[in-house]
Amino acid sequence: MARDSDATPRPRAPQGARAARAARAGGVVTLQQVAERAGVSPSTVSRIINGTAIVADAKKQAVADAIEALGFVPNPVARGLAGGRTLSIGVVTQVIDSPFYGGALRGIEDVLQLAGYSPLFVSGHWTAGDEARCIEMLRARRVDGLILLDGRITDSAVKALARQLPVVVTGRTLKAPGLCSLAFDNLQGARLATEHLLALGHRRIAFIGGDPEHPDAMVREQGWRSALAAAGIAPDEALLQHGHYIEEGGLRAMERLLDSGRPFSAVFAANDQMAYGAALALHRRGLQVPQHMSLVGFDDVTTSQYTLPPLSSVRQPVVELGRRSAEAILDLIAGRKPTAELSAPEMVVRESSAARAG
Amino acid sequence: MARDSDATPRPRAPQGARAARAARAGGVVTLQQVAERAGVSPSTVSRIINGTAIVADAKKQAVADAIEALGFVPNPVARGLAGGRTLSIGVVTQVIDSPFYGGALRGIEDVLQLAGYSPLFVSGHWTAGDEARCIEMLRARRVDGLILLDGRITDSAVKALARQLPVVVTGRTLKAPGLCSLAFDNLQGARLATEHLLALGHRRIAFIGGDPEHPDAMVREQGWRSALAAAGIAPDEALLQHGHYIEEGGLRAMERLLDSGRPFSAVFAANDQMAYGAALALHRRGLQVPQHMSLVGFDDVTTSQYTLPPLSSVRQPVVELGRRSAEAILDLIAGRKPTAELSAPEMVVRESSAARAG
DNA sequence: TTGTATGCGTTATCAA
DNA sequence: TTGATAACGCATACAA
Numbered sequence: 001m002a003r004d005s006d007a008t009p010r011p012r013a014p015q016g017a018r019a020a021r022a023a024r025a026g027g028v029v030t031l032q033q034v035a036e037r038a039g040v041s042p043s044t045v046s047r048i049i050n051g052t053a054i055v056a057d058a059k060k061q062a063v064a065d066a067i068e069a070l071g072f073v074p075n076p077v078a079r080g081l082a083g084g085r086t087l088s089i090g091v092v093t094q095v096i097d098s099p100f101y102g103g104a105l106r107g108i109e110d111v112l113q114l115a116g117y118s119p120l121f122v123s124g125h126w127t128a129g130d131e132a133r134c135i136e137m138l139r140a141r142r143v144d145g146l147i148l149l150d151g152r153i154t155d156s157a158v159k160a161l162a163r164q165l166p167v168v169v170t171g172r173t174l175k176a177p178g179l180c181s182l183a184f185d186n187l188q189g190a191r192l193a194t195e196h197l198l199a200l201g202h203r204r205i206a207f208i209g210g211d212p213e214h215p216d217a218m219v220r221e222q223g224w225r226s227a228l229a230a231a232g233i234a235p236d237e238a239l240l241q242h243g244h245y246i247e248e249g250g251l252r253a254m255e256r257l258l259d260s261g262r263p264f265s266a267v268f269a270a271n272d273q274m275a276y277g278a279a280l281a282l283h284r285r286g287l288q289v290p291q292h293m294s295l296v297g298f299d300d301v302t303t304s305q306y307t308l309p310p311l312s313s314v315r316q317p318v319v320e321l322g323r324r325s326a327e328a329i330l331d332l333i334a335g336r337k338p339t340a341e342l343s344a345p346e347m348v349v350r351e352s353s354a355a356r357a358g
Numbered sequence: 359m360a361r362d363s364d365a366t367p368r369p370r371a372p373q374g375a376r377a378a379r380a381a382r383a384g385g386v387v388t389l390q391q392v393a394e395r396a397g398v399s400p401s402t403v404s405r406i407i408n409g410t411a412i413v414a415d416a417k418k419q420a421v422a423d424a425i426e427a428l429g430f431v432p433n434p435v436a437r438g439l440a441g442g443r444t445l446s447i448g449v450v451t452q453v454i455d456s457p458f459y460g461g462a463l464r465g466i467e468d469v470l471q472l473a474g475y476s477p478l479f480v481s482g483h484w485t486a487g488d489e490a491r492c493i494e495m496l497r498a499r500r501v502d503g504l505i506l507l508d509g510r511i512t513d514s515a516v517k518a519l520a521r522q523l524p525v526v527v528t529g530r531t532l533k534a535p536g537l538c539s540l541a542f543d544n545l546q547g548a549r550l551a552t553e554h555l556l557a558l559g560h561r562r563i564a565f566i567g568g569d570p571e572h573p574d575a576m577v578r579e580q581g582w583r584s585a586l587a588a589a590g591i592a593p594d595e596a597l598l599q600h601g602h603y604i605e606e607g608g609l610r611a612m613e614r615l616l617d618s619g620r621p622f623s624a625v626f627a628a629n630d631q632m633a634y635g636a637a638l639a640l641h642r643r644g645l646q647v648p649q650h651m652s653l654v655g656f657d658d659v660t661t662s663q664y665t666l667p668p669l670s671s672v673r674q675p676v677v678e679l680g681r682r683s684a685e686a687i688l689d690l691i692a693g694r695k696p697t698a699e700l701s702a703p704e705m706v707v708r709e710s711s712a713a714r715a716g
Numbered sequence: 717t718t719g720t721a722t723g724c725g726t727t728a729t730c731a732a
Numbered sequence: 733t734t735g736a737t738a739a740c741g742c743a744t745a746c747a748a
Contacts, residue, residue, distance in 0.1 A: 042725090043727080044733090047727095047733095047734090052728090053733075054733065055733070055734085078727085079725080080726090081433075081726070081741065082728080083726070097455075140431050276664040283666050306637075308641050400720095400741090413718080432741085436741035439742075441724085
């Protein structure tokens with residue numbers, strides 16, 4: 001055959017999928033080539049890159065030079081196959097464009113990137129089924145760890161998962177090996193909001209709760225109840241309406257409150273989006289915030305600074321949640337013990353809440 | 359040694375990194391095992407899974423059964439190394455929690471997932487340097503294609519990239535092999551907003567522009583100018599202020615407009631966030647929207663339905679942009695010719711714009 | 717139509 | 733401290 005008659009192997013016309021790929025990949029340098037250029041074995045190069053073993057300074061330098069000269073970048077795919085580490089972390093969020101959790105994604109991204117890891121963001125859509133599918137996919141992709149931002153997955157499923165790979169879960173408190181949990185203090189946050197309104201002289205304070213299926217929602221409701229109770233006020237159940245954490249729900253809940261005919265001078269909405277809806281409902285009825293009605297939200301989303309009037313809200317350290325989650329998963333992977341501390345929620349007073357008239 | 363005295367190899371205590379990994383991985387089934395169980399060769403299993411060749415129905419069935427029984431899931435990492443396809447798409451967004459591009463991410467995620475692909479979301483932070491780093495990282499991870507959502511990367515760099523792997527880029531119009539570009543009609547959108555205000559009888563219409571370094575910003579400004587010109591109005595340059603696409607910028611720009619002393623009865627802000635800021639500035643001066651001033655935004659972000667008053671805005675098909683981008687990259691990968699059609703922007707009239715008083 | 721052999725680029729193991 | 737060699741799990745070229 002022609003190719004055997006030629007002693008020096010010269011580049012032939014590419015053919016087949018393999019060749020096509022090689023051509024497209026262009027000048028991709030391999031560890032092997034680095035080794036040759038530096039005059040050492042591939043293993044030595046690998047050891048230097050990973051700091052796996054002690055290597056003579058001279059070789060270290062030679063390899064560093066070769067890497068520099070060739071512009072070598074290790075192939076994470078090959079690394080994943082050979083070493084079992086993909087340097088990627090699965091992040092199960094619920095909605096990729098959530099105005100609230102967005103900050104957490106940013107925090108995660110920042111911390112992971114600095115550590116040389118990449119996040120794989122996927123959406124569970126607040127359904128156990130989608131979450132399970134996402135997790136399965138992430139495991140198939142051999143992520144080195146998993147961050148679960150809230151969600152519907154059961155505690156026992158999370159624990160089972162943690163036996164397979166490092167897991168960080170938010171929105172609940174869970175203890176298990178290989179697992180770290182991180183949660184906002186929703187109870188305290190809701191108390192803060194209610195106490196703020198109480199301090200302004202309000203006694204009849206309505207509550208627009210979130211989706212009752214969401215664990216947070218119940219805790220926030222509890223916070224409202226307990227702050228009221230501490231002030232010696234029995235909550236009027238007619239002043240509790242659910243808004244399912246969305247604007248439209250907040251609007252409807254506000255309408256129901258108004259239609260109920262019960263007197264009240266302030267409303268605490270369990271998230272800012274519902275507060276926006278409530279504000280619109282009030283506006284439609286010709287009621288002004290805060291002159292006729294005080295309004296407080298929860299989460300302190302970015303735009304709440306610019307609503308009319310700017311919304312008083314409870315700030316959650318959401319970017320910090322992201323950063324801590326990422327740090328925790330890195331700790332877990334490295335075999336360190338993560339320290340799960342989150343700063344306390346904070347009442348941000350703006351212009352939507354004022355002293356009770358009269 | 360004890361373990362050698364035993365003829366039958368029984369499971370020994372795991373030792374070494376490899377063993378530890380195998381233990382942690384648990385019951386991970388390989389293609390090899392499927393082949394054995396089905397009584398065929400590994401290549402046949404591979405061919406059936408990938409539909410690479412015609413296989414006898416009997417074997418097909420046997421393999422399907424074996425996959426089902428064993429719960430086999432192909433290892434994407436190994437696939438990536440062997441086949442050069444990782445079934446992952448790099449997505450360079452600018453800010454992971456952008457209220458505007460969030461919809462695009464959702465669209466991308468939806469379409470890719472249905473096709474068995476996974477998006478890798480990374481943030482370029484509107485800086486060429488970060489974008490370059492992100493792209494390098496994604497290429498190192500051997501993504502099968504790249505979606506670039508706007509950004510600062512130069513046209514020629516995009517074209518160079520497209521020679522290496524399939525690329526979809528948004529926010530500009532670019533023709534090159536292996537490349538597909540997709541852009542909103544910002545000019546038409548800005549015209550729509552301005553024409554809407556003109557139709558309401560406004561003649562002196564101010565414009566709050568975005569970051570001048572952003573290409574979109576200039577186009578939207580052009581739209582304002584051209585609609586004005588078409589109505590026979592020469593734009594007053596004092597009525598043009600920049601707000602850098604953020605709330606605070608919109609607020610400041612509005613203040614400058616008010617302080618200028620020039621008369622105007624309407625404001626068109628180049629995005630909704632700046633419109634929010636502008637609305638707050640007006641509120642602080644005791645001016646009501648739309649009674650004293652009409653206000654129109656751009657992008658029609660979700661919350662604009664619930665601002666006070668609900669904001670008139672130009673809707674961009676942003677989820678569609680995401681979906682189309684994903685479809686285009688899949689087309690490019692499959693060697694099909696993508697059809698880059700985006701529906702036109704739409705003026706959404708709400709309550710922040712009204713007929714000019716007097 | 718199917719099986720065998722080889723290679724993808726790296727890390728892990730073992731022996732030196 | 734270093735190098736040779738064998739995985740990692742799959743897809744592909746080639747032979748049959």
